[in-house]
Amino acid sequence: MSLLADNISFSYWKEDIIRNVAFSIEEGDCLAVLGTNGAGKSTLLKCLNRILEPQGGTVYINGKDSFKLKRSDIAKNIGYVPQNHNFTKERVFDTVLLGRKPYIKWYLGQRDIKIVEEVLELLDLKDYSMRYIHELSGGELQKVIIARALVQEPKILLMDEPTSNLDLRNQVEVLNMIKKIIKKKRISAIITIHDLNLALRFANKFLLLKEGECFNFGDASIINPESIKQVYDVEVVIKDYKGIPVIIPI
């Protein structure tokens, strides 16, 4: 499944927050959306799954104009992991089951339960299924939110800062898990992330946003000292450690 963002523009009030942003991804891609605080990363993700309606441009999912699809069909294609979560007192299993909403008409089916159990197993959350989510650590909660998006069986997973609030071990674990899921389920992902080193390690495509505009889009070669200076106003060197690029501010 492919996603093509064709010149997306969005404004909350008068001022444009996203201006003519264009990029595309294919099955197996992990796209990192990068840029400074306030560059428009979260806003762009919300435009991609139509939480927000862009004033300009179109999103094509597998060549189809997503603005002509029903919301439930979008939810079957695109899973969304938001940056902030507000939960009432719910158990992990019920929270994850909520992700099946686009498929459930009147009654829960055996398949809905089976998929929830499979995803809980995949994310190593089975032992947590009867725990209340407000009793979980930040890392455990983040996995539950990802699980809820995965039971939608999306072809494209949008994740807004999936590693914020996570310690170093959990950052690497969650990103490794996402990479594994992309391969196993043959899907693609778009993530916003602040840590450029983690982005370089886990993503294969990159979108650099600067003040709501696409500064550059492409493979890892677009993440270089010149583009980082122009987007973040920080001087860096990029060193190689056993094949892994490491960005060091100087």
Ligand SMILES: Nc1ncnc2c1ncn2[C@@H]1O[C@H](COP(=O)(O)OP(=O)(O)OP(=O)(O)O)[C@@H](O)[C@H]1O
């Ligand atoms: N609901 C809203 N109403 C008005 N302005 C908003 C709203 N949400 C975000 N903005 C503004 O839009 C701009 C882009 O915000 P957005 O959250 O998309 O940036 P971001 O790149 O994700 O930032 P961060 O890295 O800090 O999460 C910011 O100037 C922000 O203040």
